[in-house]
Amino acid sequence: MYLADSRTAPGVPDTAGRAPSxxxxxAVPATVLTLGTVSLVTDISSEMVSAVLPLxxxxxxxxxxxxxxxxxGIHNGVSALVRLLGGRFADRGPGGHKAVAAAGYGLSALCKxxxxxxxxxxxxxxxxxxxxxxxxxxxxxxxxxxxxxCEPAGRGRAFGVHRAMDTAGALLGPLLAFLILRAAAxxxxxxxxxxxxxxxxxxxxxxxxxxxxxxxxxxxxxxxxAPLRAVSRRPEVRRLTVCAVxxxxxxxxxxxLYLTLQRRLDLSEAWFPLxxxxxxxxxxxxxVPLGAVADRFGRRRLFLCGHLALLGAYGMLVAPLxxxxxxxxxxxxxxxxxxxATDGVLAAATADAVPESVRxxxxxxxxxxxxxxRFACSIAFGAAWxxxxxxxxxxxxxxxxxxxxxxxxxxxxPAKSPSASPVGIPARGxxxxxxxxxxxxxxxxxxxxx
Amino acid sequence: xxxxxxxxILVAAVLVLxxxxxxxxxxxxxxxxxxxxxxxxxxxxxxxxVVLDAPGRSVFRNMAxxxxxxxIASVPAAAPAGPRTSSGVRCLRxxxxxxxxxxxxAVHGKLRDGYRAVVLxxxxxxxxxxxxxxxxxxxxxxxxxxxxxxxVFVSGDSYAGTDFSTRTSVLGLDGWTLDRNLEDYRFFLxxxxxKAADVNVWGVTFADDRHFYATVATGGRTYLVRGDRxxxxxxxxxxxxxxxxxxxxxxxxxxxxRVEGVPDDAPWRLYVLDLRTLRETATAERRNIDDQAVWRxxxxxxxxxxxxxxxxxxxxxxxxxxxxxxxxxxxxxxAFTG
Numbered sequence: 001m002y003l004a005d006s007r008t009a010p011g012v013p014d015t016a017g018r019a020p021s022x023x024x025x026x027a028v029p030a031t032v033l034t035l036g037t038v039s040l041v042t043d044i045s046s047e048m049v050s051a052v053l054p055l056x057x058x059x060x061x062x063x064x065x066x067x068x069x070x071x072x073g074i075h076n077g078v079s080a081l082v083r084l085l086g087g088r089f090a091d092r093g094p095g096g097h098k099a100v101a102a103a104g105y106g107l108s109a110l111c112k113x114x115x116x117x118x119x120x121x122x123x124x125x126x127x128x129x130x131x132x133x134x135x136x137x138x139x140x141x142x143x144x145x146x147x148x149x150c151e152p153a154g155r156g157r158a159f160g161v162h163r164a165m166d167t168a169g170a171l172l173g174p175l176l177a178f179l180i181l182r183a184a185a186x187x188x189x190x191x192x193x194x195x196x197x198x199x200x201x202x203x204x205x206x207x208x209x210x211x212x213x214x215x216x217x218x219x220x221x222x223x224x225x226a227p228l229r230a231v232s233r234r235p236e237v238r239r240l241t242v243c244a245v246x247x248x249x250x251x252x253x254x255x256x257l258y259l260t261l262q263r264r265l266d267l268s269e270a271w272f273p274l275x276x277x278x279x280x281x282x283x284x285x286x287x288v289p290l291g292a293v294a295d296r297f298g299r300r301r302l303f304l305c306g307h308l309a310l311l312g313a314y315g316m317l318v319a320p321l322x323x324x325x326x327x328x329x330x331x332x333x334x335x336x337x338x339x340x341a342t343d344g345v346l347a348a349a350t351a352d353a354v355p356e357s358v359r360x361x362x363x364x365x366x367x368x369x370x371x372x373x374r375f376a377c378s379i380a381f382g383a384a385w386x387x388x389x390x391x392x393x394x395x396x397x398x399x400x401x402x403x404x405x406x407x408x409x410x411x412x413x414p415a416k417s418p419s420a421s422p423v424g425i426p427a428r429g430x431x432x433x434x435x436x437x438x439x440x441x442x443x444x445x446x447x448x449x450x
Numbered sequence: 451x452x453x454x455x456x457x458x459i460l461v462a463a464v465l466v467l468x469x470x471x472x473x474x475x476x477x478x479x480x481x482x483x484x485x486x487x488x489x490x491x492x493x494x495x496x497x498x499x500v501v502l503d504a505p506g507r508s509v510f511r512n513m514a515x516x517x518x519x520x521x522i523a524s525v526p527a528a529a530p531a532g533p534r535t536s537s538g539v540r541c542l543r544x545x546x547x548x549x550x551x552x553x554x555x556a557v558h559g560k561l562r563d564g565y566r567a568v569v570l571x572x573x574x575x576x577x578x579x580x581x582x583x584x585x586x587x588x589x590x591x592x593x594x595x596x597x598x599x600x601x602v603f604v605s606g607d608s609y610a611g612t613d614f615s616t617r618t619s620v621l622g623l624d625g626w627t628l629d630r631n632l633e634d635y636r637f638f639l640x641x642x643x644x645k646a647a648d649v650n651v652w653g654v655t656f657a658d659d660r661h662f663y664a665t666v667a668t669g670g671r672t673y674l675v676r677g678d679r680x681x682x683x684x685x686x687x688x689x690x691x692x693x694x695x696x697x698x699x700x701x702x703x704x705x706x707x708r709v710e711g712v713p714d715d716a717p718w719r720l721y722v723l724d725l726r727t728l729r730e731t732a733t734a735e736r737r738n739i740d741d742q743a744v745w746r747x748x749x750x751x752x753x754x755x756x757x758x759x760x761x762x763x764x765x766x767x768x769x770x771x772x773x774x775x776x777x778x779x780x781x782x783x784x785a786f787t788g
Contacts, residue, residue, distance in 0.1 A: 054585050054603055058603055059542065120713075120715030121715050174562065175561060178563065180475055180478075184475055184482045185485075186478070186485075187474075189474065189478060190474040193474035194471040194474060194475065197467035198467075200463070200467055201467055204459070204463050205460070208451075208460055209456065268581045269580070269617075270564050270566070270582070272584075272604070273562075273564075273584070379647075382647025382648070383646075383647055385647055386647045386649075
C-alpha cells in the first residue's frame with residue numbers, strides 16, 4: 001500500500017509533496033479536471049454515434065444490424081489484450097501515460113470520419129472495433145494519470161469527479177445528435193462529422209493541457225522488464241484482482257437487468273430505451289459524493305457496499321413487491337449508486353496498491369480481470385436465463401453475489417501490517433472507467449434473452 | 451509552449467472545428483429541405499383519401515420528394531405509375547390486409563425520438579397504439595385483418611455497442627391481446643425443446659389468426675418456424691430462411707436465403723420454398739435482397755431495392771422465370787388490397 005510502496009520505490013512520492021490537509025478539502029487537481037473534460041468531450045462524441053447507429057443502419061443503409069453481435073466475442077478478447085498492452089507501454093517511461101492515452105483517443109477520433117465512407121456491415125463493424133480498441137488502449141493510462149495527479153487522500157473524490165464528467169458527456173451526446181437530426185432530417189453524415197470534430201477537440205485538450213508527466217514531481221522510475229508480471233505478484237494487487245473477478249463474475253449485465261425490470265414492472269416498451277438514462281443519472285449525481293465518502297470511509301469498504309446496492313437491486317426484482325413506479329426509481333438509483341460506489345473507487349483502490357512506476361500496468365490488470373469476468377458472467381447468466389427463466393437466474397445471481405461479497409470482505413480486510421494506507425482502506429470500482437452508458441463489456445448480451 | 455499559446459491553439463481549433471461542424475449540419479439541413487420539394491419528373495402525389503378495403507389498390511409508403519414524402523399513399527394496382535393519393539399518415543413501415551393497417555412510425559419528442567405501432571382501420575383512422583422499444587423493421591397483417599405483427603431492433607445504447615437484438619410482437623385485434631415478445635414462446639428445434647440465450651425472432655407472416663411463419667435465429671443459424679399463438683410454440687421447418695412471406699394460397703414461402711460465395715455485405719438472394727416438398731427455387735432476381743417480399747398475386751413477388759429516392763419497388767415471377775422489373779419507383783412497404 002502507499003507507505004510500503006514509498007519504501008519499495010524510493011524517491012517516488014505519491015503526491016505533489018504537499019501534506020494532506022485533514023479536515024479541509026483540497027481542490028480537485030487541475031489535471032483531473034482536464035482529463036475529466038477530455039472524457040466528457042470524447043463521450044459526447046462517442047455517444048452521438050451510438051445513439052443514432054441503429055437508426056442509421058436500419059433506416060438509412062437498410063442493413064440488418066444482427067450480424068454485429070457475432071463478432072463481439074472476438075472484439076472483447078482483442079480489447080482486453082489491448083488494454084493490458086496499453087497499461088504496460090504507458091509505464092515505459094516519462095510521458096508514457098499521456099502518449100498511450102493520446103494514441104487511444106486519437107484512434108477513436110479517426111474512426112468517426114471513417115463512418116462517412118463505409119457502408120457495409122463488416123466494414124462498419126471493423127470501424128466500431130477500432131473505436132473500441134482506442135477506448136481499451138486509453139483507459140488504464142488515463143486512470144493512472146488521474147491517480148498520479150492527486151493526493152492519495154483525495155483519490156476517491158478525484159475519480160468521482162472524473163466519472164461524473166464522463167457520464168455527463170455520455171448523457172449530452174445523444175442530445176446533441178438528436179438536435180442535429182432535428183435540424184437536418186436524415187443528416188447522419190452531419191452527426192458523424194460533428195462527432196469527429198468533437199473527438200478531435202478532446203484529443204487537442206489532452207495534448208495541450210494535460211502535463212506530459214503527471215507525476216513529474218519525482219522522477220518516475222521506469223518500470224522493470226516485465227511490469228505486468230511484477231505487478232501481478234504483489235499480494236495487494238492479487239487480492240484486488242481476485243475480488244474484482246469474483247464480483248465481476250456475479251455482476252449481471254445491464255441489458256439483462258433492464259429486461260428483468262421491464263418484465264417485473266410491466267413497463268411500456270417506450271420506457272425501455274430510457275432505463276440506461278436512469279442509471280446514468282444516478283451515477284452522475286452520486287459519483288462525487290460517494291467518491292468523497294470512499295476517501296473517508298475506506299475505498300475497499302465502499303466498493304463492497306456498492307455491491308450490496310447491486311444486491312439490493314437484484315432483491316427488489318426477485319421479491320414480490322408489486323409494480324409501482326417508485327420501485328423502478330429505487331432500482332435504478334441503486335444500480336447507479338452501485339456504479340458510483342465501485343467504478344472510480346476501484347481505480348482509486350488499485351492506485352493505492354500499485355507503485356507509481358507500474359501504475360498503468362496495475363490498473364490494466366485489475367480492470368481487465370473485472371471486464372473479462374463480467375463478459376463471462378453475461379454468457380453464463382444468459383444460459384441460466386434460458387434454462388431456468390429470469391427469476392431463478394436472478395436469484396442464483398443474487399446468491400452468488402452475496403457469496404462473492406462475503407469472500408471479498410474477508411480478502412479485503414484492512415491489512416494486518418502497519419503499512420495500512422494513511423487514507424483508510426482502498427476500495428475499487430469498475431475498471432473500464434466508463435459510465436453505465438458506455439461500458440460495453442458489462443452490457444454485452446448478444447441478444448434478448450428468450 | 452506557454453499557456454497563452456496553448457489557449458490560442460485551442461481557440462483556433464474550436465473555431466475551425468466548429469466551422470466544419472456547422473457547415474456539415476447546414477449542408478445536411480439544406481439537403482433535407484430539398485427533399486420537401488417535389489421535382490419535375492417525380493411521381494405526382496396529391497392529398498386524398500386512402501382506404502384499405504377497396505379492391506385493386508396498391509398501398510405503400512411514398513418515397514417521392516415533396517410534402518407527402520414518407521406518407522402512406524395508394525394507386526390502382528393496375529396503374530402503378532399513375533398519380534398517387536396520399537393519406538397524410540407517416541409511417542416507416544406499413545402493411546395492410548382485410549381492411550386493417552399496421553403503421554410503425556417515429557414519434558418526434560422534445561429531447562429524443564421514439565417509435566410506436568399504430569393499428570389503423572380501413573379509413574386509416576387510428577384504432578390503438580403501442581409504444582415500441584426500438585427501430586421498426588418488419589410489419590404484417592393477417593389475411594383476415596384480425597391479427598398484426600411487428601419486429602423492431604433493440605440495442606443496448608452502449609458505447610460502440612454491437613449487442614443488437616430483435617423483438618417481435620403479435621397482436622390479436624379481438625380482445626387486443628398482445629404477445630410482446632415471441633421469444634417467450636417455446637421453440638422446438640427439430641422437434642426438441644431448445645433453450646438458449648441467443649434466440650432472436652423476426653419477420654412474421656400469417657397463415658391465419660392462429661398460425662404464422664417467422665424466422666428464428668440461434669447459434670449462428672436461421673430457421674423457418676411455424677408458430678402457434680394458442681399453444682405459444684415455434685417449431686422449426688427448414689434452415690437458412692429469413693423474412694418469410696407466405697403465398698396467398700398458403701403453399702409457398704418467399705424468403706431471403708443467405709448464399710455462399712458472395713460478398714459478406716450482400717449475402718441474400720430471393721428464393722421461394724415449396725412448403726410441401728421443401729424444394730427451394732431461386733428467383734430471376736440475382737441482386738442482394740434485404741426485404742420481406744410481398745405476394746402481389748399467386749405468381750408475382752414485390753420487394754424493395756435501394757434507389758434514387760431511397761427505395762424502389764421491383765417485381766419478379768415467383769417460379770424462377772422472367773426477369774426483375776421496376777414496378778414503382780420511390781416506394782416502400784407495399785400492400786395489395788382485395
